[in-house]
Structures are given as C-alpha cells and as structure tokens.
Amino acid sequence: MRITLLLNVDMKSTVNPGSMSxxxxxxxxxxxxxxxxxxxxxxxxxxxxxxxxxxxxxxxxxxxxxxxxxxxxxxxxxxxxxxxxxAQGPTQRTATLRRHRAELAKRIAQAQASLELIDCALACDHEDITRCPHFQAMVAERIGLDAPV
Known part of the structure; x- marks a missing residue:
C-alpha cells in the first residue's frame, strides 16, 4: 500500500520565507x-x-x-x-515509523469497518436496524460471531 503525503505550505507569499516572525x-x-x-x-x-x-x-x-x-x-x-x-539517518527512524505505520493501518482498518456498518445501516429499511438480518450478519462478521445474533 502506497500512501502519498501532500504538504501545502503555500510558498507563493509576499512574506520572505527566510524571515517570517x-x-x-x-x-x-x-x-x-x-x-x-x-x-x-x-x-x-x-x-x-x-x-x-x-x-x-x-x-x-x-x-x-x-x-x-x-x-x-x-x-x-x-x-x-x-x-x-x-535521527542519525534512516535506520534510526525506521523503528518509530514502522510502529506508527502499523498502528495507523490498524486504526484505518477499524474506521473502514465502522464506515461499512454505517453504510449498511443507511441502506436498511427496518424500523430497528438491530433486528435487520442483513445488518445482524454484517455485525456478526465484524465481531467474529458464527451466525447473526
């Protein structure tokens, strides 16, 4: 997975970038x-x-x-x-970056799973989404149950 970081530092400024307060x-x-x-x-x-x-x-x-x-x-x-x-070179940065990358990937996966549950709930026509078989199946899959609750 490749992640691109875009930094917008707006270098087009009337302020001299070498002497900003x-x-x-x-x-x-x-x-x-x-x-x-x-x-x-x-x-x-x-x-x-x-x-x-x-x-x-x-x-x-x-x-x-x-x-x-x-x-x-x-x-x-x-x-x-x-x-x-x-850091005195890339090797020293690697451990910190790898640890944070793994933590961030985990949070992204959790957020994606939450987003999928929300999308499923938005598509549900049941009065109570917790009684919807499709929604129950999605929740069961997310929490590792064998069958819907």
Whole structure:
C-alpha cells in the first residue's frame, strides 16, 4: 500500500520565507504562537534569532511544521516526532515509523469497518436496524460471531 503525503505550505507569499516572525508562521498554519514556542521547547523547532531575540522562521521550518501537523494527525506523540527529526539517518527512524505505520493501518482498518456498518445501516429499511438480518450478519462478521445474533 502506497500512501502519498501532500504538504501545502503555500510558498507563493509576499512574506520572505527566510524571515517570517512567529506570528506570521502561526497564521500561515492556523496555529497559536504558543504552540510554536512549545514545539521549540521540546526540540521540534529551532528558529533563528533576530534583533532582541525575536524568533525568525525560514522555508525549512514550513516543511517541519507541516510534517509535525501531519504526524500529529497520524497519532504520533511529540517525542516520537522529535526522534524522527534528530535521527542519525534512516535506520534510526525506521523503528518509530514502522510502529506508527502499523498502528495507523490498524486504526484505518477499524474506521473502514465502522464506515461499512454505517453504510449498511443507511441502506436498511427496518424500523430497528438491530433486528435487520442483513445488518445482524454484517455485525456478526465484524465481531467474529458464527451466525447473526
């Protein structure tokens, strides 16, 4: 199974991507600035500092933030995301990625099974779907019963 990750970081901006402020980059991703500060404190981001210590974000940060957001959607903990970023090569990332891939595949399969039950229920004309033989058969199949309840 091949999964494609599309990152929309909208590089066409009037803002110089090499010198975005925390407010500019937070708005670009719909985040509160404190989220970016927290990610910095746990080692996910390391913006450069300008005059008076103000954080400045470059184009690379756009991709890091997009990856952080996608990884969080996939169920990664911030520590696991950090481990991926600081890994000393692909081999170190592999164990974390394989574990999360397996967990995500399991959640996707569970969601697909739930979607199929919902679709079956939507197609049912019975007053009480729990008494519908077709729906009972689908539920029995999902929970491993030999025959409908």
């Amino acid at each position: 925390i407010g500019e980059i937070a708005r670009r991703f719909g985040l509160a600035p404190h989220v970016l500060r927290h990610w910095e404190s746990v080692g996910l981001l390391s913006p450069s500092r300008a005059v008076a210590g103000r954080r400045r974000y470059g184009a690379d940060h756009l991709y890091q933030i997009a990856v952080i957001l996608r990884a969080k959607e996939a169920g990664f903990a911030l520590d696991d995301i950090r481990q991926m970023f600081v």
